[in-house]
Amino acid sequence: MQFIQQMINGITIGAFYSLVALGYTMVYGVLKLINFAHGDLFMWGAYLGLTGLNVALGLLANDTPWVILPVIILVMITVALGGVLVDRVAYKPLRSAGRLAPVISALGVAFILQSLARNLYGASWRTYPHGITPSGGIVLAGGVRIGIMQIIVLVACFLLMGALYLFTQRTRLGTAMRAVSLDHDTSRLMGINVDRIIAVVFLIGPGLGGVAGMIVALYYGSFDFTLGWTFGLKAFIAAILGGIGNIPGAMLGGMMLGIIETLGSGYLSPQWKDVIAYAILIIILIFRPTGLLGERVAEKV
Amino acid sequence: MALLKIENLHTYYGHVHALKGVDLEVEEGEIVSLIGANGAGKTTTLRTISGLIRPVQGTITFDGQTISGVPAHQIVGKGVSQVPEGRQIFSTLTVTENLNMGAYTLGGDKEAIEQNRRRVYDLFPRLEERKNQLGGTLSGGEQQMLTIARALMAQPRLLMLDEPSLGLAPLLVKTIFETVREINAHGVTILLVEQNARAALKVAHRGYVLETGHVVLSGPARGLLQDERVRKAYLGEK
Numbered sequence: 001m002q003f004i005q006q007m008i009n010g011i012t013i014g015a016f017y018s019l020v021a022l023g024y025t026m027v028y029g030v031l032k033l034i035n036f037a038h039g040d041l042f043m044w045g046a047y048l049g050l051t052g053l054n055v056a057l058g059l060l061a062n063d064t065p066w067v068i069l070p071v072i073i074l075v076m077i078t079v080a081l082g083g084v085l086v087d088r089v090a091y092k093p094l095r096s097a098g099r100l101a102p103v104i105s106a107l108g109v110a111f112i113l114q115s116l117a118r119n120l121y122g123a124s125w126r127t128y129p130h131g132i133t134p135s136g137g138i139v140l141a142g143g144v145r146i147g148i149m150q151i152i153v154l155v156a157c158f159l160l161m162g163a164l165y166l167f168t169q170r171t172r173l174g175t176a177m178r179a180v181s182l183d184h185d186t187s188r189l190m191g192i193n194v195d196r197i198i199a200v201v202f203l204i205g206p207g208l209g210g211v212a213g214m215i216v217a218l219y220y221g222s223f224d225f226t227l228g229w230t231f232g233l234k235a236f237i238a239a240i241l242g243g244i245g246n247i248p249g250a251m252l253g254g255m256m257l258g259i260i261e262t263l264g265s266g267y268l269s270p271q272w273k274d275v276i277a278y279a280i281l282i283i284i285l286i287f288r289p290t291g292l293l294g295e296r297v298a299e300k301v
Numbered sequence: 302m303a304l305l306k307i308e309n310l311h312t313y314y315g316h317v318h319a320l321k322g323v324d325l326e327v328e329e330g331e332i333v334s335l336i337g338a339n340g341a342g343k344t345t346t347l348r349t350i351s352g353l354i355r356p357v358q359g360t361i362t363f364d365g366q367t368i369s370g371v372p373a374h375q376i377v378g379k380g381v382s383q384v385p386e387g388r389q390i391f392s393t394l395t396v397t398e399n400l401n402m403g404a405y406t407l408g409g410d411k412e413a414i415e416q417n418r419r420r421v422y423d424l425f426p427r428l429e430e431r432k433n434q435l436g437g438t439l440s441g442g443e444q445q446m447l448t449i450a451r452a453l454m455a456q457p458r459l460l461m462l463d464e465p466s467l468g469l470a471p472l473l474v475k476t477i478f479e480t481v482r483e484i485n486a487h488g489v490t491i492l493l494v495e496q497n498a499r500a501a502l503k504v505a506h507r508g509y510v511l512e513t514g515h516v517v518l519s520g521p522a523r524g525l526l527q528d529e530r531v532r533k534a535y536l537g538e539k
Contacts, residue, residue: 067362101423172401172409174400175394175398175401175402176405178391178393178394178398179391179394179402182391182392182393182394183389183391185373185385185389186385186389186391187351187402188353188373188374189351189353189373189377189382189385189405189452190371190377190385190402190405190406190451191374191375191377191378191405191406191455192373192405192453193372193374193404194374234461
């Protein structure tokens with residue numbers, strides 16, 4: 001029974017990692033750029049959610065959890081636009097400058113976003129308003145407990161990932177996105193506006209990241225400005241684990257990392273969870289350097 | 302009036318002055334072959350026409366409209382499609398998805414897309430059999446068919462092919478050139494770039510010979526096949 005409980009917790013954390021990992025993997029897909037600023041865009045989702053909730057609760061008479069819904073949508077839109085802005089200012093001018101310069105630029109943006117958050121919100125831990133998140137839970141057979149909040153975040157994460165998967169597989173724009181991630185010039189010859197596709201990626205990735213930031217903050221209740229580094233880095237690792245550039249891979253990698261970490265800390269000790277998680281990561285990468293789903297079909301026969 | 306008219310085209314490829322004043326014309330309904338050695342500027346010429354490279358000087362006119370300097374993704378919609386060199390299919394997209402990308406400029410016009418799909422499947426029945434397969438799992442010949450079919454999905458008036466015979470078995474090369482003739486018979490104007498000069502001139506109405514960024518010879522294809530210099534330099538005759 002303890003195992004099932006651990007799995008449920010692991011899947012929850014895994015869903016967070018997956019949602020953030022998608023942003024890394026999508027940008028890598030179209031630009032072959034590791035967007036180190038993505039973790040901090042995600043962190044900003046948590047802070048903007050905090051401000052949004054405080055403002056909304058100030059306007060309302062009573063504390064209703066429904067206030068989360070409009071705030072989370074606003075956060076998603078704001079962080080998505082932030083992502084496009086970061087691309088315009090820091091990456092787009094460096095499009096033809098090789099691969100190293102944009103990575104350095106991404107690190108710069110990451111530091112700027114982090115310092116901004118620290119200077120504006122302070123360095124101490126911040127807490128979401130009390131009583132806003134629905135508490136309680138369901139106790140299943142054998143004492144396995146699922147919190148209401150856990151159910152809500154799981155449903156939200158899986159809905160978002162499902163929608164993204166359908167978008168990339170079934171729509172014209174989504175297919176064009178996959179085409180661009182394979183070959184920019186050939187995509188242009190098809191009439192695809194590559195710059196516009198890149199902009200769409202910088203909307204969707206950080207948009208999902210922003211939602212994830214607020215969900216993570218709601219789930220844990222408190223966070224600080226290092227959230228982007230600590231949690232974001234894990235999500236980046238999840239993207240690598242699944243095969244960077246591969247959207248289902250990011251989802252799988254996030255889930256695996258979340259589950260391994262939780263099982264490790266549950267059965268051994270919480271202090272060893274990172275050791276276990278990274279040891280397994282290293283082992284997987286030794287045997288599959290391209291990540292779990294990173295294998296490409298032979299490009300030329 | 303020529304469908305495609307290129308005047309005094311200068312293009313840099315990196316730091317290399319790849320095209321040094323190319324003049325070229327293609328009439329509606331023609332097959333024109335552009336031959337020359339490796340590095341003569343054949344591919345650069347196509348890439349400049351399709352907008353992937355910006356010319357530094359000179360003009361390209363298509364159907365009376367200046368298209369030099371127009372970004373590549375807007376040129377397809379004007380009726381110019383390029384089949385890139387080296388079978389650049391989207392390897393992790395299915396055959397159907399590859400074709401849909403070819404029809405990207407048609408937007409949501411499902412009827413036109415379906416009609417074009419029918420037409421390219423008639424031309425390449427093999428692709429219909431493979432429609433749910435990933436592009437990367439096709440054989441070399443099938444991949445080349447797919448690149449041509451994909452370019453036709455945009456309903457081009459001018460189809461530009463870059464080395465379609467490269468790396469294919471002789472029998473397949475023959476099939477590809479027959480297909481080029483068939484596409485032309487359906488009213489599509491063709492600009493063909495080839496190292497296989499003999500086959501390219503045999504299929505063409507007219508030809509141009511490119512040497513280090515200059516047009517050194519041009520004329521009716523039959524004439525070029527007889528030309529002393531062409532025979533020596535490009536047809537491997539002594």
